[in-house]
Amino acid sequence: MSEQIFDLIVIGAGPGGYVAAIRARQLGMRVALVEKRATPGGVCLNEGCIPSKALLDSSELFSLARDKFPLHGIRIDPPQLDLAAMMLRKTDVVAKLTDGVTYLLKKNKVDLFQGDAVLKGPNPAGLHEVAVHLITADTTVLAAPRVLLATGSHAAGLPGIPCDGQLVVTACEALSFERVPDHLIVAGGGYIGLELGSVWRRLGAQVTVMEMLPQLLPSMDRQAADALYRSLRKQGIQFKLGTHISGVRRLEAAAIVQFDSGTGAEEIECDKLLVAIGRQPLTSGLGLEVLGIRLDERGRVVVDEDYQSSLHGIFAIGDLVPGPMLAHKASEEGVVCVERMAGKRAVVEYEYIPGICYTWPEAAAVGKTEEQLKQTGIPYRSGRFNFSALGRARCMDETEGFVKILAHAESDRVLGVHIVGPRASDLIAEAVTLLNFEGTARDIALTCHAHPTLSEALREAALDVRKEAIHV
Amino acid sequence: MEIKIPEVGESVREALLAKWFKKSGDTVKRDEPLCEIETDKITLDLNADASGVLAISVTEGTTVAVGTTIGQIDESVAGVETPAVAVVEPEPPKAEKRADAPTSPSVRREMRENGISPDEVAGSGKEGRISLDDLFSRISEKTKMPPAAKTAPTAEVAVPIPVVLPSTPVVIAKPPEKFSVHTEEAPVYSAGRMERHPMSPLRKRIAERLVAARQQTAMLTTFNEADLTHVKSLRSKYREHFLQRHGMALGLMPFFVKAVIEALKEFPLVNASIDDYDIIHHHYYDIGVAIGGEKGLVVPVLRNADRLKLYEIDRAIADFSEKIKTNHLAIADLEGGTFSISNGGVYGSMLSTPILNPPQSAVLGMHAIQDRPVVRDDQIVIRPMMYLALSYDHRIIDGREAVNFLKKVKEYIDDPEELLLEG
Numbered sequence: 102m103s104e105q106i107f108d109l110i111v112i113g114a115g116p117g118g119y120v121a122a123i124r125a126r127q128l129g130m131r132v133a134l135v136e137k138r139a140t141p142g143g144v145c146l147n148e149g150c151i152p153s154k155a156l157l158d159s160s161e162l163f164s165l166a167r168d169k170f171p172l173h174g175i176r177i178d179p180p181q182l183d184l185a186a187m188m189l190r191k192t193d194v195v196a197k198l199t200d201g202v203t204y205l206l207k208k209n210k211v212d213l214f215q216g217d218a219v220l221k222g223p224n225p226a227g228l229h230e231v232a233v234h235l236i237t238a239d240t241t242v243l244a245a246p247r248v249l250l251a252t253g254s255h256a257a258g259l260p261g262i263p264c265d266g267q268l269v270v271t272a273c274e275a276l277s278f279e280r281v282p283d284h285l286i287v288a289g290g291g292y293i294g295l296e297l298g299s300v301w302r303r304l305g306a307q308v309t310v311m312e313m314l315p316q317l318l319p320s321m322d323r324q325a326a327d328a329l330y331r332s333l334r335k336q337g338i339q340f341k342l343g344t345h346i347s348g349v350r351r352l353e354a355a356a357i358v359q360f361d362s363g364t365g366a367e368e369i370e371c372d373k374l375l376v377a378i379g380r381q382p383l384t385s386g387l388g389l390e391v392l393g394i395r396l397d398e399r400g401r402v403v404v405d406e407d408y409q410s411s412l413h414g415i416f417a418i419g420d421l422v423p424g425p426m427l428a429h430k431a432s433e434e435g436v437v438c439v440e441r442m443a444g445k446r447a448v449v450e451y452e453y454i455p456g457i458c459y460t461w462p463e464a465a466a467v468g469k470t471e472e473q474l475k476q477t478g479i480p481y482r483s484g485r486f487n488f489s490a491l492g493r494a495r496c497m498d499e500t501e502g503f504v505k506i507l508a509h510a511e512s513d514r515v516l517g518v519h520i521v522g523p524r525a526s527d528l529i530a531e532a533v534t535l536l537n538f539e540g541t542a543r544d545i546a547l548t549c550h551a552h553p554t555l556s557e558a559l560r561e562a563a564l565d566v567r568k569e570a571i572h573v
Numbered sequence: 574m575e576i577k578i579p580e581v582g583e584s585v586r587e588a589l590l591a592k593w594f595k596k597s598g599d600t601v602k603r604d605e606p607l608c609e610i611e612t613d614k615i616t617l618d619l620n621a622d623a624s625g626v627l628a629i630s631v632t633e634g635t636t637v638a639v640g641t642t643i644g645q646i647d648e649s650v651a652g653v654e655t656p657a658v659a660v661v662e663p664e665p666p667k668a669e670k671r672a673d674a675p676t677s678p679s680v681r682r683e684m685r686e687n688g689i690s691p692d693e694v695a696g697s698g699k700e701g702r703i704s705l706d707d708l709f710s711r712i713s714e715k716t717k718m719p720p721a722a723k724t725a726p727t728a729e730v731a732v733p734i735p736v737v738l739p740s741t742p743v744v745i746a747k748p749p750e751k752f753s754v755h756t757e758e759a760p761v762y763s764a765g766r767m768e769r770h771p772m773s774p775l776r777k778r779i780a781e782r783l784v785a786a787r788q789q790t791a792m793l794t795t796f797n798e799a800d801l802t803h804v805k806s807l808r809s810k811y812r813e814h815f816l817q818r819h820g821m822a823l824g825l826m827p828f829f830v831k832a833v834i835e836a837l838k839e840f841p842l843v844n845a846s847i848d849d850y851d852i853i854h855h856h857y858y859d860i861g862v863a864i865g866g867e868k869g870l871v872v873p874v875l876r877n878a879d880r881l882k883l884y885e886i887d888r889a890i891a892d893f894s895e896k897i898k899t900n901h902l903a904i905a906d907l908e909g910g911t912f913s914i915s916n917g918g919v920y921g922s923m924l925s926t927p928i929l930n931p932p933q934s935a936v937l938g939m940h941a942i943q944d945r946p947v948v949r950d951d952q953i954v955i956r957p958m959m960y961l962a963l964s965y966d967h968r969i970i971d972g973r974e975a976v977n978f979l980k981k982v983k984e985y986i987d988d989p990e991e992l993l994l995e996g
Contacts (some may be wrong), residue, residue: 104816226820446685450678514675539675 107133107245110231112121112218115143116428118251118421121435124289130442133243134211135218135233140199143253145428150272153296155191157459162377201403219298220388247414251434254380254420262349268356275375284371286358287518288346290317292458294377299460302338321469322519329464334502380419408438430454453536457526462502465529468517468536480510484565486558488522493553499523504562506542542566574623576644579648589636589774597629603765618900623648645889674701682706687712689850751979786929791967794926797979801942801957804828819884825984829990832985834858840978844911844930866897874910926961938962968993
């Protein structure tokens with residue numbers, strides 16, 4: 102059996118793995134990339150970020166045409182939904198982007214292997230061997246001094262309620278329903294649940310979100326989370342907080358979900374139950390146990406500051422290691438991990454990683470929440486500006502939400518920025534840059550912002566830190 | 574305990590203290606590398622002989638005699654468990670940690686790369702902000718650039734010597750071209766149109782020896798070409814076997830070492846050297862193998878190479894490469910040598926004339942293997958061919974001998990079976 106030798110073997114071609122592979126090639130390493138899917142891009146591209154955003158954008162247009170056009174003086178017949186066409190467009194977007202990644206890998210001369218990888222431990226020459234069970238049913242053996250695990254995560258299940266792909270589904274299936282559900286119950290009020298709940302709500306489904314905790318998005322700034330909660334309820338999404346789902350009864354094509362919101366057992370009928378209660382690191386089948394690679398109590402790979410696991414030469418990034426399970430976090434770690442292999446002193450600056458919930462309005466944040474600042478006793482000032490007072494937001498008729506800036510009370514250094522509102526996902530970039538440059542609220546206030554734009558809200562919020570806002 | 578420049582070889586009397594890895598006051602552990610010294614032959618790391626706190630008495634960039642004390646290790650404080658490696662790794666970033674001057678992401682990255690902490694740099698920007706310019710001028714201060722490198726003195730502009738050598742006076746992680754960032758062409762850290770650096774002792778020595786070889790010998794080169802078909806097929810046939818048994822694929826070089834030795838046995842004058850008006854015959858085969866290092870070419874010597882097996886030769890060469898990379902090559906590894914082999918092929922050279930390594934009398938030049946049409950049995954066929962060059966000292970080796978020696982080497986490479994049966 103032949104063995105192919107590389108400088109680095111990356112397992113998993115998601116946003117962590119493929120980015121790491123390309124960066125490693127740029128740094129001069131010979132790189133093998135192993136992926137079990139037919140297409141690269143991982144969950145993000147194939148059944149996560151990208152297809153969900155494609156549907157969010159399509160469903161948003163649909164709801165605009167249905168609900169908002171008359172307000173703008175556009176009279177049309179009620180728009181008709183062609184779900185199959187909408188899904189086809191989504192598939193096409195995914196295909197174009199995965200093709201793009203395939204092209205990038207080829208251009209950068211990354212050797213791509215399609216198959217399941219198993220770590221086999223070091224060979225006599227001290228290289229780590231990785232057996233790849235190829236899609237062709239052959240097995241090939243790769244060897245390298247370093248192996249980077251970037252296998253990502255999969256959806257966690259509700260205890261005792263297995264997903265069947267029909268009634269009880271994960272996000273992956275919820276991106277490809279063949280018809281709009283009558284009643285979709287979403288277990289889990291996190292980013293994924295709220296985004297997919299929004300998609301099907303806009304397309305006409307009755308949507309109920311059940312969350313075990315007494316509040317949505319517990320890691321988000323409370324004011325922001327509350328604003329988002331109000332907006333989503335106004336759109337007709339129903340919420341049951343502090344609710345525990347205890348079981349599911351099947352009734353022909355429907356499911357009866359049994360739950361308890363603290364007032365005793367209740368039942369509710371639905372035709373789809375989306376389980377989006379979190380994600381678990383995907384480590385099984387890699388052979389980690391045999392090699393004695395240490396995992397923590399939540400199944401994540403224990404790594405040091407080089408992202409090296411307890412076994413020398415085996416590295417892990419992305420959803421496999423602690424930190425927010427975000428595509429851009431995985432990409433950052435991928436780049437930093439291989440740069441450190443090459444002797445560079447790169448680090449991931451975790452406090453500056455933005456997080457975004459792509460509902461409408463969108464919610465985006467970077468840095469500390471007000472709750473965190475209170476808890477740690479850091480003196481701060483808060484500035485806030487509502488989109489309802491902003492010219493451009495008025496023109497767009499998107500007046501929900503606000504920008505909130507938290508700055509250090511003495512140094513004025515911006516510690517956190519929270520935005521709920523139209524295109525918050527794009528607006529947050531200015532804040533991320535500013536935090537990276539360790540700038541102050543005054544820096545934003547002294548920076549000219551074009552008029553009329555949504556970005557003016559950031560400047561006004563910055564002025565409001567010293568209560569000097571012009572337009573409040 | 575005193576830190577002294579050690580004896581590194583017979584002919585070495587002084588060394589350049591190229592770089593301190595530690596600062597005064599740092600706690601060092603026994604066997605930890607302290608500094609890098611450069612002699613006219615090699616570069617090597619000096620390790621701590623004891624654990625304790627370091628006090629440096631000779632700054633980097635200074636040339637000192639062998640035996641000079643360059644610092645002290647205070648052992649009385651040994652065993653103190655302080656992770657004093659202040660140079661490395663500024664802790665994983667925490668916003669609160671950098672409460673003082675704000676920095677940009679690129680400045681933070683460069684600080685980490687150069688082991689500089691924010692309080693070492695005076696920020697010229699608003700509220701003490703550190704710009705990349707501030708940082709790079711601080712780095713250039715630290716590395717004590719000779720003034721000539723900073724500004725182009727008008728008087729010297731006319732000197733038409735493009736001195737751009739890989740070796741800088743001080744061996745630092747960042748090449749000095751990084752300094753000026755006053756230009757707006759984003760990440761291009763290029764300096765002026767010219768730079769001037771003093772030669773490192775190693776480069777100076779190389780220069781002197783090369784000129785001497787040209788001036789003091791009657792050097793001449795003869796050429797031939799070898800057909801690598803058989804060597805290649807042998808290598809690929811036994812690749813797996815060698816990988817499994819010896820942990821490495823069989824290289825090309827061992828075949829040439831073997832071929833040269835067999836040919837030397839038939840032409841002993843090629844293995845001889847001149848001393849004044851005497852000819853010294855060597856009854857041993859110490860073969861120098863040229864290896865390109867970061868700071869120049871070095872030629873470590875395979876002792877009694879005639880007694881080594883193919884894989885042992887391969888391993889010895891790999892060991893030398895590793896030693897060069899880690900600055901562990903000893904002077905002893907370079908001394909002696911009765912014949913040398915230089916492989917310009919690794920850089921893609923088609924044909925070149927190697928230069929003698931006196932007092933040796935000959936050197937074999939290998940080149941890139943290229944598929945070329947050749948005639949075999951009246952047919953034009955494609956074969957992996959390599960040009961061979963033998964430079965020799967005509968004072969001692971006649972043309973006929975040199976040509977026949979090279980022909981012999983060629984025959985052994987064309988037909989390595991004979992080589993293997995004999996060796």
